[in-house]
Amino acid sequence: MGSARYGASTAAGGGAEELIPVLLVEDEVFIRLANADWLRDAGYAVIEAAGAQEALDIIATGQQLALLATDINMPGKLDGLDLAARFRSDRPGLPVVLLSAHVPGDYSELADAALSKPFSASQLVAVVEGLIGRPWQTKNHGTGLNNAC
Amino acid sequence: MADEKPRNRIEQRLLVADSDVLVRHAISDYLRRCGYAVIEAASFEEALAVIEAPQLAPDLVLSDVELAGEGNGFTLRAVVTEKWPEVEVVLAGNIEAATKAAGELCERGPHLARPHDPQLVLERIRRALASRVR
Numbered sequence: 691m692g693s694a695r696y697g698a699s700t701a702a703g704g705g706a707e708e709l710i711p712v713l714l715v716e717d718e719v720f721i722r723l724a725n726a727d728w729l730r731d732a733g734y735a736v737i738e739a740a741g742a743q744e745a746l747d748i749i750a751t752g753q754q755l756a757l758l759a760t761d762i763n764m765p766g767k768l769d770g771l772d773l774a775a776r777f778r779s780d781r782p783g784l785p786v787v788l789l790s791a792h793v794p795g796d797y798s799e800l801a802d803a804a805l806s807k808p809f810s811a812s813q814l815v816a817v818v819e820g821l822i823g824r825p826w827q828t829k830n831h832g833t834g835l836n837n838a839c
Numbered sequence: 840m841a842d843e844k845p846r847n848r849i850e851q852r853l854l855v856a857d858s859d860v861l862v863r864h865a866i867s868d869y870l871r872r873c874g875y876a877v878i879e880a881a882s883f884e885e886a887l888a889v890i891e892a893p894q895l896a897p898d899l900v901l902s903d904v905e906l907a908g909e910g911n912g913f914t915l916r917a918v919v920t921e922k923w924p925e926v927e928v929v930l931a932g933n934i935e936a937a938t939k940a941a942g943e944l945c946e947r948g949p950h951l952a953r954p955h956d957p958q959l960v961l962e963r964i965r966r967a968l969a970s971r972v973r
Contacts, residue, residue: 719885720892723878737864740881744860751861751967833852833876833895 709735710825711753712818715745715760715773716789721807725759725789727833728811729818733825742768749780756822759814762790774800785821789814850876851949854897856886856915858907861967862934866901866941869960873941874949883908886915890922900928901940934964 712734716722719740726736737753739745741764749755758777762770771794774786778800788797788804797804803817853875857863860881867877878895880886883906889895900919904912916928929944931937942957 719880719888723889723895735868738867738879739860740885744881747860747971748864751970753967833878 709733710756710822711735711737712822713737713739713745713748713753713755713758713760715739715742715758715764715770717741717761717764721761723833724811725814728814729759731811732815732819734818741766742770742773745773746776749777755781755784757785757787757818759787759789759818762788762792762794771800787817787821850874851898852876852878852895853944854878854880854886854889854895854900854902856880856883856900856902856906856912857937858882858903858905859968861971862903862937862964865960865964865967866937869938869941869954869957870901870944870948872954873945875944882906883910883915887918890915890919896923897926899944900926901937901944902928902930903937904930904932934961934968938964 712729714722714726714729714736716725717740722738722740726738729736737748739748743766745760758774760770760773764770770788770790774788777784777786786801788801789807790804791807793804793806802821805813805817853870855863855867855870855877857866858881863879863881867879870877878889878897880889886902886906887910889897900915902912902915906912906915912930916930919926919928929940931940938957938961941960942953945953945957
């Protein structure tokens with residue numbers, strides 16, 4: 691298991707690096723920032739979305755993605771479970787991780803894994819690594835919330 | 840009186856506020872490749888929350904003029920100027936201005952070279968916006 695499984699479509703990126711792209715959806719800015727920092731520090735390329743509609747906008751561009759990690763309870767017409775279902779339909783075979791204080795008992799049709807909030811950096815990275823593999827490089831992203839959530 | 844901003848950071852931290860994820864992501868991704876630590880805000884309220892958090896005080900704010908929420912870029916600039924008088928706020932009214940500002944930030948950023956021409960960022964945003972289905 692590794693980065694080769696997500697393949698490429700009409701990526702909107704412009705850089706030469708081939709980082710593993712993760713779509714992170716979270717409406718609470720500090721949680722999103724902390725989670726994104728953790729994943730970037732682990733070497734993933736994180737695309738941040740503040741809600742399900744933003745995530746769908748990203749998906750509609752054809753952006754290459756390896757994994758969706760989404761909160762469940764978010765404002766707007768669609769919640770994280772709706773988004774997971776749409777992602778499953780649009781990108782079959784790609785893993786989904788639910789991040790929520792209230793993880794449903796049976797999520798197996800919509801997601802490959804779930805983390806109950808609050809969770810740690812190591813828990814999040816371990817789940818993502820288990821599903822899509824480990825990036826070849828890591829870095830210290832350092833926006834300031836690495837140890838805050 | 841403004842709070843004292845934390846110092847001694849290796850990376851410069853930017854706050855990018857834009858309510859269009861396709862624009863915000865492209866600009867933020869470019870600026871990260873230029874060596875900045877970028878905090879993304881999707882609304883006026885998110886930007887305000889970041890500004891109010893001392894440990895996240897940005898070195899510079901790049902904001903769209905129009906923001907989702909109860910304020911806009913001008914309101915945000917007023918708040919930032921009050922809270923962090925030394926922090927520069929760059930307002931952009933369209934994607935051309937935003938990418939031009941990002942290119943200029945990259946020129947004076949932590950890295951010595953641009954990762955790519957900011958014109959490619961503009962083209963990327965245009966392609967992404969054209970693909971949007973509502």
